[in-house]
Amino acid sequence: MAQTPNDYLERILTARVYDVAVESPLELAPNLSRRIGNQIYLKREDIQPVFSFKIRGAYNKMVKLTRAELDRGVVCASAGNHAQGVAFSAEYLDCRAIIVMPATAPQIKVDAVARRGAEVVLIGESYSDCYAHAIKLCEENGMTFVHPYDDPEVIAGQGTVGMEILMQHPDPLDAIFIPVGGGGLLAGVAAYIKRLRPEVKIIGVEPTDANAMYLSLKLGERVNLAQVGIFADGVAVKQVGEETFRLCRDLVDDVVLVDTDAMCAAIKDVFEDTRSILEPAGALAIAGAKLWAAREKQEGKTFVAIASGANMNFDRLRYVAEQAEMGEGREAIVAVTVPEEPGSFRNFCSLIGARNVTEFNYRYGADDQAHVFVGLSIQKRSEVTELIEKLAAHGLPAIDLTDNELAKLHIRHLVGGHAPQAQNERLLRFEFPERPGALLNFLQSMNVGWNISLFHYRNHGADYGRILVGIQVPAEDDDAFTAFLQKLGYPYWLESDNPAYQLFLGS
Structure with a gap:
């Protein structure tokens, strides 16, 4: 009724x-x-x-069962939270509980149910996949089904x-x-x-x-x-x-x-x-x-x-x-094409100005132009349009990838590869204080005659930023390069012999 x-x-x-x-x-x-x-x-x-909140409904259902029904036990099908509510209630009411959960349920929920003394059965990928099995258990064992919502x-x-x-x-x-x-x-x-x-x-x-x-x-x-x-x-x-x-x-x-x-x-x-x-x-x-x-x-x-x-x-x-x-509209992703020539990165960062860079990915690919994947902190979406127009006015075409799922989920992690043309490449890791302008300071300190052939940076909210940089430095510039590193003052590690670099990025 x-x-x-x-x-x-x-x-x-x-x-x-x-x-x-x-x-x-x-x-x-x-x-x-x-x-x-x-x-x-x-x-x-x-x-x-x-x-x-699931403990409310589960307990209200179970506490109104007769002692005989509780003694036969209860069964539920749940993605996790209702399962915990039933397991908690079963422990409190001293009755057996079998919890049918999808195989995709987070382990934290599975463990929480098991700790309450309930028997866990993992099957299927959603609640609907678990329901039929739970009903079958009830019919076979004379147990009561505790529905997660339709009761x-x-x-x-x-x-x-x-x-x-x-x-x-x-x-x-x-x-x-x-x-x-x-x-x-x-x-x-x-x-x-x-x-x-x-x-x-x-x-x-x-x-x-x-x-x-x-x-x-x-x-x-x-x-x-x-x-x-x-x-x-x-x-x-x-x-x-x-x-x-x-x-x-x-x-x-x-x-x-x-x-x-x-x-x-x-x-x-x-x-x-x-x-x-x-x-x-x-x-x-x-x-x-x-x-x-x-x-x-x-x-x-x-x-x-x-x-x-x-x-x-x-x-x-x-x-x-x-x-x-991304969900709050406080980060934008932009793909920018810049000339493949010494000093172009520094020019690009100057145009970005005081904006906080959250991510910077680039790998040398051709002799004439470079494609840079950049993340930027923003306050409103119109800033992206304004920046793209500014870059275009300086000969740097750019596109907005903020709503591009492929870019957000995959491309940002795959910018790289071997670059046979990147001769005399030296790979270094740097740490620098995470503050606006630190990235531009790094680029302005570098000899304009050296070409950046690889760059990766991601702001993780730590006190220190970590970047990976490939720089093409001729052998005759060894002394100048050493002086540059010492003057820069940032901790660094030479990684040119790292096997991971040799396998996936090296020239």
Whole structure:
């Protein structure tokens, strides 16, 4: 029998979540608020005992099972956070739990589930791939399936997040942004908020490559995606729930889609305000709030974004850091063609001026011209257009690669190769203080008669920058080259005999 809004209000008000969950704080994000021109509060579900809101729904479902049902055990299918909620609840309620997880689940989530004493089964690549196997286990063993989202008790448990938001923020509120996988959190919060404060907009947020709710609401029926992206593994769901779709169809005002760069930028935004690191799915709502505010030209409004989880794999941080500046529009990638002649690099850097160079890749390839791959810190996108026009006016044609996925993901790491024409090449590594102008100082100190045949630099945010340089220096200039290195004053290492250079870059 379909649940009415009144039924869900009662279910949420009587939900049993606080045996194991905490009332998470609602915190203003001051830096982000200033940047987007609206007050944005973070609902900190990332600090729950399992670092995710999922413990609410899982426990509320399980605590209402009979002792006999608990003794037979429970099974769930989950990408990770619901799995931890079920495992935690099973440990608390002293019952057996089998957790079916996709083989792509982050190891940090797999380990966290196993530590709670649950049995982990890895199968498939998404939630949908795990579901059938979990149901089979239930039928074979007489166990209870704990659905991650499509169950009224689970939805009600997640709805307590909405209940807390209204208690913590009784003042006017314009919109609440909620991450969407199967729709349990979105449906639960929407059911509560729309019953008591119907003027508050409820906006779901999904990845562009896992947009099952967006398409379902647009088409008026549940769609089944052929495949989903797994960067935001916590919401990698091919089909939303039947009950969650029914509720969201009536209660949700909008669904916003954000890409990977936007999620990475949101992770950085939250870190800068809280010093906490969200997982990609946990940062979805923040990314959506930024996009929606800009798209709808909102200013002076008050938003809540649910920071839904923090089960981040440490090895993903490198990628997140690389993409965050792109997602925030604070780094641009430009390809510039310069004459292949001594002094051209110095001329190019002079035209860049005081801009902070984040990356510089070049390898000698032809006698007449050189193609340079450059990353630059920017404040607004118009700076890129202005720089390209300036370079063109000085005979240096350039193109903007900031939105080029091939360039961002691959080409930046592949600029190189053997250069048989680069005679008398000497390869050196340098360290220099990471400050604006250090790169230009290096080039201005060098003899204009020596040609740079290789250059690689990437700003990693450390105190010292590290560059790799190939310089063509005739043997008769040995003394002058030694004097140049001593005068420069930067620590350096000669790498011409390094086997890695000989194999992949040497002439």
